[in-house]
Amino acid sequence: MKYTQAVELDSVTKHYPHGVTALDDVTIGFGAGTFTAVMGPSGSGKSTLLQCAAGLDRPSSGRVVVDGRDLAALGERKLTLLRRDRIGFVFQSFNLLPSLTAEQNVGLPLRLAGRRPDKEAVRQSLAAVGLADRAHHRPAELSGGQQQRVAIARALVTRPAVLFGDEPTGALDAGTSRDVLRLLRTLVDKQAQTIIMVTHDPVAASYADRVVFLTDGRVYGELPDPTAELVATRMLQLEASC
Numbered sequence: 457m458k459y460t461q462a463v464e465l466d467s468v469t470k471h472y473p474h475g476v477t478a479l480d481d482v483t484i485g486f487g488a489g490t491f492t493a494v495m496g497p498s499g500s501g502k503s504t505l506l507q508c509a510a511g512l513d514r515p516s517s518g519r520v521v522v523d524g525r526d527l528a529a530l531g532e533r534k535l536t537l538l539r540r541d542r543i544g545f546v547f548q549s550f551n552l553l554p555s556l557t558a559e560q561n562v563g564l565p566l567r568l569a570g571r572r573p574d575k576e577a578v579r580q581s582l583a584a585v586g587l588a589d590r591a592h593h594r595p596a597e598l599s600g601g602q603q604q605r606v607a608i609a610r611a612l613v614t615r616p617a618v619l620f621g622d623e624p625t626g627a628l629d630a631g632t633s634r635d636v637l638r639l640l641r642t643l644v645d646k647q648a649q650t651i652i653m654v655t656h657d658p659v660a661a662s663y664a665d666r667v668v669f670l671t672d673g674r675v676y677g678e679l680p681d682p683t684a685e686l687v688a689t690r691m692l693q694l695e696a697s698c
C-alpha cells in the first residue's frame with residue numbers, strides 16, 4: 457500500500473517581527489490515518505506549527521503540502537476553499553453558537569460553504585461522536601465533553617483530510633477529557649482520520665501514535681507508541697535542557 461502523507465512541512469521557517477524565529481527549518485511529515493501529538497515548552501512554536509500546517513498563516517520560507525497540495529501555490533481564495541473543505545480544527549474553547557442546536561452547529565460549515573446542510577452527513581457526524589440522540593439540544597443543554605464532541609462533529613462534517621486540535625481537552629476535567637481522547641483515537645482507528653494535536657498533557661499525548669517534541673522552534677525528537685510516563689520524562693528532560 458502506498459504510504460501517503462496528509463501533511464508535509466519541508467524546511468519551514470517562520471519569523472515574527474522583533475527578531476522572533478518561531479519555527480526554524482522544520483521538516484516533518486504526518487502520515488494519512490495517523491494520530492500525532494505535538495508537545496514542547498511554552499513558546500517552542502507548537503501553535504505556529506499548527507497555524508502554518510493548517511494554512512492559517514504563511515511560513516517565511518519552506519514548503520507546506522496538505523492533502524497533496526502545495527499551499528504556497530494557492531492564492532487566498534483557493535487556500536480558503538482548501539481550509540474549508542479539507543481541514544478541520546478544534547480548539548480548547550468549543551466555539552459553538554449558543555442559539556443553534558447541535559445539529560445546526562454541525563451543519564454550519566456546509567451552510568457557510570453555500571451548500572444546503574446534507575442531513576445525512578450531519579447525522580453521521582453526530583453519530584460518529586456518540587451524540588445521535590442530542591441533535592436537538594442547544595450547547596447550554598450539553599455537558600462540556602458533549603459540547604466538545606459537537607465541535608468535533610462540526611470539524612468532521614466536511615470529511616477533512618486532517619483534523620487539527622489545539623489543546624482540545626484543555627478545558628475539560630480528567631474523566632471527560634479521557635472520553636474525548638478515546639473518541640479521537642477511535643476516529644483514527646475506525647475511519648483512518650488524520651489527527652495532529654497540540655497538548656501540554658502527557659496523558660492526552662499517550663493516545664497518539666507518536667509524539668513530536670519541539671523546542672526553540674525546532675524538532676527536538678519523536679517518541680513512537682508513547683506512554684504518559686515516557687512523555688512526562690521526556691518533557692522534564694526537554695525543559696531542563698532549555
Ligand SMILES: Nc1ncnc2c1ncn2[C@@H]1O[C@H](COP(=O)(O)OP(=O)(O)OP(=O)(O)O)[C@@H](O)[C@H]1O
Pocket residue numbers: 472473476477478496497498499500501502503504505
Ligand atoms: N503574532 C506573533 N507576533 C510575534 N511573535 C509571535 C507571534 N505569535 C507567536 N509569537 C512568538 O513565537 C514564538 C512561538 O510561539 P507559539 O505560540 O507558536 O508557541 P507555543 O509553543 O504554542 O506556546 P504556548 O505553549 O505558550 O502556547 C514565541 O516566542 C511567541 O512569543
